[in-house]
Amino acid sequence: MFCVEQLADIQNVYRDLLKHYIKGFKDACKDKNVLLNIELKEVHSLNVAENCLKIAKSENLNQEKTLIAYLCGLFHDVGRFEQFTKYHTFKDDESLYHGELGVEVIKKEQFFKDLPKEIQDIICTAVYNHGLREIQADVKNDELYFSKLVRDADKIDIYRIVCKYYNTSGPRNIALEYGLDDKAEISTKPLNDFINKNLISKEDLESVNDFKLMQISWIYDLNFNFSKQIIKEKAYIDTILDTIKGEKVKQIIKQYITL
Numbered sequence: 001m002f003c004v005e006q007l008a009d010i011q012n013v014y015r016d017l018l019k020h021y022i023k024g025f026k027d028a029c030k031d032k033n034v035l036l037n038i039e040l041k042e043v044h045s046l047n048v049a050e051n052c053l054k055i056a057k058s059e060n061l062n063q064e065k066t067l068i069a070y071l072c073g074l075f076h077d078v079g080r081f082e083q084f085t086k087y088h089t090f091k092d093d094e095s096l097y098h099g100e101l102g103v104e105v106i107k108k109e110q111f112f113k114d115l116p117k118e119i120q121d122i123i124c125t126a127v128y129n130h131g132l133r134e135i136q137a138d139v140k141n142d143e144l145y146f147s148k149l150v151r152d153a154d155k156i157d158i159y160r161i162v163c164k165y166y167n168t169s170g171p172r173n174i175a176l177e178y179g180l181d182d183k184a185e186i187s188t189k190p191l192n193d194f195i196n197k198n199l200i201s202k203e204d205l206e207s208v209n210d211f212k213l214m215q216i217s218w219i220y221d222l223n224f225n226f227s228k229q230i231i232k233e234k235a236y237i238d239t240i241l242d243t244i245k246g247e248k249v250k251q252i253i254k255q256y257i258t259l
């Protein structure tokens, strides 16, 4: 076990390691849009790591578990940089599953070679599972705990990003909208899933409204009280709801929201 000061030092070492890895993509990047999205994911990775620390604190985790939480958050999207550079999209179904690529990158780059095998396994499992619709059924114990933790931390920061984006007029970032149609309609399958408190699948999305509804539906997949509190405090759900197109659609959704 290590003390608080050592924990901060170790965190910094791994943060610099990730930043160095990302710098390779930034330096080689010649496309402004790709660079913008790489930078967006870099900030997101750092924020998710910070959110993991906040959840760890709220759960009174010890130093070692706090470090694991931090590393899961920091590296959860490590596959995104290669994904966007190669395919110019964050859509996994049009490229590859970025969680799987993330695990490959971690192994190839040997980021965690100095850590015990059990910790490496926990991080890889959390990275793999963070972006799946649901955590795989065979994930147990610590691997399950940290997968849940990073999924919450990720959602909290995605709420921050999209709320800021939805409230900004100006050029659209197609990558953030998954290239969907911005029409004042909602599709039947996502709406039914939402009403039944089920998560919405990315494959069922046909419009930006559906996409926003999917983001709202994440409130049914939160694992920690801290996450619910912060989402309420920042009014992320109301902010997303406000930007849904079509008054009638908005009202229907509103009556089913429980957080």
Ligand SMILES: [Fe+2]
Pocket (backbone or CB within 6 Å): 044, 048, 076, 077, 154
């Ligand atoms: Fe993420």
